[in-house]
Amino acid sequence: xxxxxxxxxxxxxxxxxxxxxxRRVDEQKRKNPSKKIIxxxxxxxxxxxxxxxxxxxxxxxxxxxxxxxFRGYGDTRGLPELLNSVAEYYKKRGVLLSPDEFFISDxxxxxxxxxxxxxxxxxxxxxxxxxxxxxDSNLMSNRKIRFLSANRSNNFLPSPQNLPKKxxxxxxxxxxxxxGAVFSRENLQDFVDFALESGSLVxxxxxxxxxxxxxxxxxxxxxxxxxxxxxxxxxxxxxxxGFTGVRCGWTAIPHSSPLNKLWCRRQxxxxxxxxxxxxxGALAALSPEGLTENAKNIAYYMENARxxxxxxxxxxxxxxxxxxxxxxxxxxxHAQSSWDFFDFLLTKTGVIGTPGAGFGRCGEGHFRLSxxxxxxxxxxxxxxxxxxxxxxxxxxxxxxxxx
Amino acid sequence: xxxxxxxxxxxxxxxxxxxxxxRRVDEQKRKNPSKKIIxxxxxxxxxxxxxxxxxxxxxxxxxxxxxxxFRGYGDTRGLPELLNSVAEYYKKRGVLLSPDEFFISDxxxxxxxxxxxxxxxxxxxxxxxxxxxxxDSNLMSNRKIRFLSANRSNNFLPSPQNLPKKxxxxxxxxxxxxxGAVFSRENLQDFVDFALESGSLVxxxxxxxxxxxxxxxxxxxxxxxxxxxxxxxxxxxxxxxGFTGVRCGWTAIPHSSPLNKLWCRRQxxxxxxxxxxxxxGALAALSPEGLTENAKNIAYYMENARxxxxxxxxxxxxxxxxxxxxxxxxxxxHAQSSWDFFDFLLTKTGVIGTPGAGFGRCGEGHFRLSxxxxxxxxxxxxxxxxxxxxxxxxxxxxxxxxx
Numbered sequence: 155x156x157x158x159x160x161x162x163x164x165x166x167x168x169x170x171x172x173x174x175x176x177r178r179v180d181e182q183k184r185k186n187p188s189k190k191i192i193x194x195x196x197x198x199x200x201x202x203x204x205x206x207x208x209x210x211x212x213x214x215x216x217x218x219x220x221x222x223x224f225r226g227y228g229d230t231r232g233l234p235e236l237l238n239s240v241a242e243y244y245k246k247r248g249v250l251l252s253p254d255e256f257f258i259s260d261x262x263x264x265x266x267x268x269x270x271x272x273x274x275x276x277x278x279x280x281x282x283x284x285x286x287x288x289x290d291s292n293l294m295s296n297r298k299i300r301f302l303s304a305n306r307s308n309n310f311l312p313s314p315q316n317l318p319k320k321x322x323x324x325x326x327x328x329x330x331x332x333x334g335a336v337f338s339r340e341n342l343q344d345f346v347d348f349a350l351e352s353g354s355l356v357x358x359x360x361x362x363x364x365x366x367x368x369x370x371x372x373x374x375x376x377x378x379x380x381x382x383x384x385x386x387x388x389x390x391x392x393x394x395x396g397f398t399g400v401r402c403g404w405t406a407i408p409h410s411s412p413l414n415k416l417w418c419r420r421q422x423x424x425x426x427x428x429x430x431x432x433x434x435g436a437l438a439a440l441s442p443e444g445l446t447e448n449a450k451n452i453a454y455y456m457e458n459a460r461x462x463x464x465x466x467x468x469x470x471x472x473x474x475x476x477x478x479x480x481x482x483x484x485x486x487x488h489a490q491s492s493w494d495f496f497d498f499l500l501t502k503t504g505v506i507g508t509p510g511a512g513f514g515r516c517g518e519g520h521f522r523l524s525x526x527x528x529x530x531x532x533x534x535x536x537x538x539x540x541x542x543x544x545x546x547x548x549x550x551x552x553x554x555x556x557x
Numbered sequence: 558x559x560x561x562x563x564x565x566x567x568x569x570x571x572x573x574x575x576x577x578x579x580r581r582v583d584e585q586k587r588k589n590p591s592k593k594i595i596x597x598x599x600x601x602x603x604x605x606x607x608x609x610x611x612x613x614x615x616x617x618x619x620x621x622x623x624x625x626x627f628r629g630y631g632d633t634r635g636l637p638e639l640l641n642s643v644a645e646y647y648k649k650r651g652v653l654l655s656p657d658e659f660f661i662s663d664x665x666x667x668x669x670x671x672x673x674x675x676x677x678x679x680x681x682x683x684x685x686x687x688x689x690x691x692x693d694s695n696l697m698s699n700r701k702i703r704f705l706s707a708n709r710s711n712n713f714l715p716s717p718q719n720l721p722k723k724x725x726x727x728x729x730x731x732x733x734x735x736x737g738a739v740f741s742r743e744n745l746q747d748f749v750d751f752a753l754e755s756g757s758l759v760x761x762x763x764x765x766x767x768x769x770x771x772x773x774x775x776x777x778x779x780x781x782x783x784x785x786x787x788x789x790x791x792x793x794x795x796x797x798x799g800f801t802g803v804r805c806g807w808t809a810i811p812h813s814s815p816l817n818k819l820w821c822r823r824q825x826x827x828x829x830x831x832x833x834x835x836x837x838g839a840l841a842a843l844s845p846e847g848l849t850e851n852a853k854n855i856a857y858y859m860e861n862a863r864x865x866x867x868x869x870x871x872x873x874x875x876x877x878x879x880x881x882x883x884x885x886x887x888x889x890x891h892a893q894s895s896w897d898f899f900d901f902l903l904t905k906t907g908v909i910g911t912p913g914a915g916f917g918r919c920g921e922g923h924f925r926l927s928x929x930x931x932x933x934x935x936x937x938x939x940x941x942x943x944x945x946x947x948x949x950x951x952x953x954x955x956x957x958x959x960x
Contacts, residue, residue, distance in 0.1 A: 155787060155814070156724040156756025158677035163819055170825035173633060198629040208622035211834060215614035218606040218803070225802040226601040230576060260663055260804075260832070267827025268671070271697060274561035290826045294674060321559040353559025384558060399628040399833040400621070401663075411558070416566055422573035423693045424670025426795075429663070429832045430802040431614060 165293045171286045171512040172196045175496075182500050192535045194462075194523045195506035197331065197480065199396045201454060203435075204447030207395065210438035214431045225430040230422045232258025232404070233433040239440040240404050249376045251406055255414065257421060258436075260428045261403040262361050262390035266325075267291040268424070269357065269388075269405075272416045276355075279324040281312050283332050283483075283513030283520070285359065288325040303516050310335035310474045310483070314348035321353035326375070329362040332513045332522040333483040334475015336371050342378045349384035355413075356385040361403075364394040364452055366478045374406075382408045393480065395439035395448045402428050402436040455480050458532045459525035465536045469543055482523045483510075492521055503538040568696045574689045574915040575599045578899075585903050595938045597865075597926045598909035600734065600883065602799045604857060606838075607850030610798065613841035617834045628833040633825045635661025635807070636836040642843040643807050652779040654809055658817065660824060661839075663831045664806040665764050665793035670694040671827070672760065672791075672808075675819045679758075682727040684715050686735050686886075686916030686923070688762065691728040706919050713738035713877045713886065717751035724756035729778070732765040735916045735925040736886040737878015739774050745781045752787035758816075759788040764806075767797040767855055769881045777809075785811045796883070798842035798851045805831050805839040858883050861935045862928035868939045872946055885926045886913075895921055906941040 169177065175195050183191065202208075217223025231237060237253035244251050259265045266287050278292045282301040292299060300322070302312035310333040314324070326345060328337040337345075349356050358375035366373055375385045390403035397403075407414040427433075438444050459476040466473045466484060476482040489495035492509035499505050499521075510520030525532070572580065578598055586594065605611075620626025634640060640656035647654050662668045669690050681695045685704040695702060703725070705715035713736040717727070729748060731740040740748075752759050761778035769776055778788045793806035800806075810817040830836075841847050862879040869876045869887060879885040892898035895912035902908050902924075913923030928935070 155758055157679045157726055157758050158724075159815060159819060160675055160677055163675075163822060166822070166826070168822075170633070170822065173825050196630065200627070200629070202623055202627040203621040205622050208618050208620075211618035211621070212615045215611050215618055215834065215838070217611075218614070219608050219611035220605055224603070224605040224799075226603065226799075227599065227801045230573070261829045263829045264827060272563055272566075274563055276560045287826055294823070294826070321561075323560055355558055355560050396627075396629075398630045398829070401829065401832040412562060416562060419566060419569070419571075419573065420697070422576050423569070423690055423697070424667060426664045426666045426801070426804065429804040429835050431618065431834055432832050435618070 160294065162294050162296045166290045170290070171508070174512075175506065175508065178497065178500065179506060189504045191504050191506060192527070192531045192538070193506045194525070194527055194535060195508050197393070197524050197526055198398050199393060199451075199526050200528055201396055201451040203396050203400070204439070204444055204451075206441060206443045206447065207435050207438045211400070211431050211435040214434040218431075228427040228430060228433070230418060230427070231256065232427065233430070233437070236433050236437050239437055243440055244374060244376070244406075247373055247377065249374050251376065251408065255406055255408050257405045257407065257417060258428050258433060259403045259405060260401045260432070261392060262359065262388045263287055265388050265403065265405045266357070266359065268420065269417070270295045271420050271424070272413060273323060276321060276323045279317065279322040281326065281330070282515055283510060283517035284325070285327055285331045286512065289514065301514070301516075304330070304333055304335065305516055306472070306485075311337060311341055313341065314345050317348065317352070319352045324349065324354055324356045325359065326356055327359040327361070328372075329365055329479035330475070331362060331479075332481055332508065332510070332517065334477070334479035334481040336366060336478045339370070339372050339378065342372055342375060346375070346378045346380045346384060350380050354384065356381070358385055358387045360387050360389040361393055362479050363389065364448065365456065365480055367456070368478060371478060376406065382410060386411065386413060391436050391439055394452075395436070395444065396451060397432070397436070397439070400432045400435055402432045454529070455525045458527060458529060461532050461536060462523055462525060465539065476525070480525045482525070484521050484523065485519060486510075486521050487519055489519070492518055495521055503542050505535045505538055563697065565697050565699045569693045573693070574911070577915070578909065578911065581900065581903065582909060592907045594907045594909060595930070595934045595941070596909045597928070597930055597938060598911050600796070600927050600929055601801050602796060602854075602929050603931055604799055604854040606799050606803070607842070607847055609844060609846045609850065610838050610841045614803070614834050614838040617837035621834075631830040631833060631836070633821060633830070634659065635830065636833070636840070639836050639840050642840055646843055647777065647779070647809075650776055650780065652777050654779065654811065658809055658811055660808045660810065660820060661831050661836060662806045662808060662828075663804045663835070664795060665762065665791045666690055668791050668806065668808045669760070669762065671823065672820070673698045674823050674827070675816060676726060679724060679726045682720065682725040684729065684733070685918055686913060686920035687728070688730055688734045689916065692917065704917070704919075707733070707736055707738065708919055709875070714740055714744055716744065717748050720751065720755070722755045724758075727752065727757055727759045728762065729759055730762040730764070732768055732882035733878070734765065734882075735884055735911065735913070735920065737880070737882035737884040739769060739881045742773070742775050742781065745775055745778060749778070749781045749783045749787060753783050757787065759784070761788055761790045763790050763792040764796055765882050766792065767851065768859065768883055770859070771881060774881060779809065785813060789814065789816055794839050794842055797855075798839070798847065799854060800835070800839070800842070803835045803838055805835045857932070858928045861930055861932060864935050864939060865926055865928060868942065879928070883928045885928070887924050887926065888922060889924050890922055892922070895924055898924055906945050908938045908941055
């Protein structure tokens, strides 16, 4: 073929981060099939869905074989009842957005990637470390990227204070993937104020908002004054309601933004809606019973996080996160590289985490542990890590402590 | 906001074709709420799903509440069992593609739109009239478009013979939406030969392949010699299995094409798979029972098409399609414009079709009728059209006949 391919793909790693992890894990499984692998790697939920959610989907699926229950193409913005429920979900936290300021999607990843279609060549601001989708999808579009470093000195919460006053597209994720750090109201107000002054847009990824347990911390960018004029928000049922396999999410774009019409046009052309059955499941996930059950699952994961955090604290290993987020971001200053550490941990213990380098330059020297796992696996992972830690401690050659 | 938006959106109509139709229909419903609307407009299936499909999805949904049955993120390419089944589906027609030459999607529209991400500024070749997604998504990417006219003189089957020998991205849809015309093996061989000689890529949309009843007509571009070296294929469960609301489709990209890796990387970054439940439904749709039931539904729609075709023939109205495709493409030479005719028909009879102009310049003077409808509605539509036809015939002022 002599047609021209998008050679910006050369700028991104050959494999998507979690595809590369899956590849290495498969290799290890082939080499050592008897060793049980414990995954604290990819942020994939493990708890079964609440009964009320699976029952609603089961009924919806069955009804698709009836004349009355059959559903074809849905509205571009999504199922009207679900749009209402999402608006109600925001209203409970004092955020007033109307149903037609939301768009139901098949998940946050799709929307975060596809939003690039709406923009010309703005400069992009991304925190480092970062969920790779913001970076990779913008590199595919040949965008110039500016990084805001998140590190121990700023409590993994960068600010816009050193940015020049020019219009950027700024991606923020809070609670953060991968660091688990959470922006305060004041932190987000700084970004909103900067965006308003500079003509920037904030794309706020709220996928982990339901893990926040401190009521003074913002769940949504729209809790911040002025955000309606400069921000949009992407969110998902994946982590909040265990929908990583079901696929449903949403994006909130205020009417006042020209992006509301542009996104509607984009989605009408290149998307045909989330599955009706998934949308019915999402509706059930936002019902009072669904919300209660989801909260129980989140509490379960956060207890996992506490167990991991306790171990790290006991061993004097520095970490961030694990309080309002399912992720613990640990320092591994003695490791050659975070990918080496990944391979080392996988080979020695069968425990999978995510190498920090997969999240950007500032991620090097770090490692992400996810608390999405069965409790027994978390206990076993801690035991295995403890054994490893002790054996290396004895040899005065361990990865975790400061040089 | 001072950030730069993608101003290529100005090049496409403000509303997506079927969104505009929905808007006009809603307006008519408000004006005349008692008049029953009969939709032969948007190509949305109406038959309930086969029981084996809905039962499989219902079970999968219920199992998501169990420890063993719960599923999170799936493989980037899709559910392995489904990839195998799709490969088997092709094998039955003699097309040998391996499971990892397929990618499961949430529908053909998403893939057809998102494929644009893989290319640089190649010139695009599109038939006119055309499914608006090929055109709109390429205009959003600022591509130069060259049209191949499909009209009565070439039996609505354009050929590549007048194209200069340079590399193009060529979109083909057969059976065609909107004209219902079907390419023969020879027609497609011409395109494949041209693509091989010129270094072009053919993107083949096979969404309506299951409506073909003549075994000598090709269902897949990969039935054509040389296609593996120059073509990819997008297909969907939407029309074949009634999945417009369930959302599942696939794209076939041979290993030998560099696009296989590029698409895998694109999908890993900007997509997280079709719903697990939908994929289980798709698997059931490809089972022997599913295929038998789907064939019955397709036969039902094709009987609708025959009824519409009989009426048109009786009245001497020229049309194309309706034999191997659910669409009838009729001539309306006396109408001011196809949108005028749409409004006229909606107001006078409550019957909705799709104005040809919505499919491109060559679509003007034409009107698409869809056979996706209940039988009783088809009979009533024919009756209403007949009354209208007779009343205008008497006044010597009708839309359908040649001037």
